[in-house]
Amino acid sequence: MAERRNKTIITCAVTGAVHTPSMSPALPITPEQIIASGRDAHEAGAAILHLHARDPKTGRPTPDPDVFMRFLPALRDQTDAVINLTTGGSVQMTLEERLAAPLRAKPELCSLNLGSMNFVFSQMASNRDQWQHDWELPYLLASDDTIFKNTYRDIGRILQDLGEGHGTRFEFECYDIGHLYTLAHFAELGLAKPPFFVQMIFGIKGGIGAHPSHLTHMLDTADRLLGKETVVSVFAAGRHQIPFATTNAAHGGHVRVGLEDSLYIGYHELAESNAQQVAKIRDILHGLGHEIATPQEARSMLDLKGADNVGF
Ligand code: KMH
Ligand code: ZN
DSSP: OOOOOOOBOEEEEOSOSSSOGGGOTTSOOSHHHHHHHHHHHHHHTOSEEEEOEEOTTTOOEEOOHHHHTTTHHHHHHHOOOEEEEOSOOOTTSOHHHHHHHHHHHOOSEEEEEOSOEEOBOGGGGGGOSOOSSTTHHHHHHHGGGOEEOOOHHHHHHHIIIIIIHHOOEEEEEEOSHHHHHHHHHHHHTTSSOSSEEEEEEESOBTBOOSOHHHHHHHHHHHHHHHGGGEEEEEEESGGGHHHHHHHHHHTTOEEEEOTTTOOEEETTEEOSOHHHHHHHHHHHHHHTTOOBOOHHHHHHHHTOOOTTSSOO
């Protein structure tokens, strides 16, 4: 009998904290836009919605739990998607700020970034000379002199306060080989618990580059360090988004798309929506003969606590 293949989990990262409003009219900003975009992405096949918040007036990334609470209940009521909140926030936020909303919302899943690093997106400033808001250009330029801080003490605190404290599990964000060793360290301590949902990230300036050889090296390293207890997803920034997700799917892995990490649907073609990116990778997955995991199937693969067991 043919081995039952695990279905493929599609994560959609709805808005993030890198792209600014002037870069694309499709980038969801207000709570209403985040609700609509997340719902449509879910309907297109996303089992997990990875969520940041934006100031509804200026579009600037915000850690304000009250803003998160303006869209979380609606997404819970209108979808059965797994809600995955960022603990990364933006590179300019303190850890206290970054944890405020997750500690209040106690979601099933949170991102957890496995290393301090340069996280540079100032290059995006050269793409235009007109900005809708005063904050956008300085925000982009500041990224080449900001450390994205994720010390071992920070990581341990997130695992303790959210993981032990509220049963939240993690999308472990790995931007480089060393981050896999950090995950193995916290797994040995028993703070990171299997199955490990490992999100391998390529093409962020400051992290490992988007070259296929790096994907196979990261996959081999994760397999050697963490064994079969991993559920590996992959995404890449910008133009590499679909090719890298497709390559990992061909390896039997899972995928992440979304306007957080790429504003495009094709060469120099802005995506109209998150749902359009989800539909594109969904159709590729179907072409590879893969079935798409439902949120319930994702919960089972990732050992999540259930949509009723949250704080919103
Ligand atoms: N924007 C991604 C490169 C987080 O939110 O904690 C990383 C990310 C991390 O999504
Ligand atoms: Zn994020």
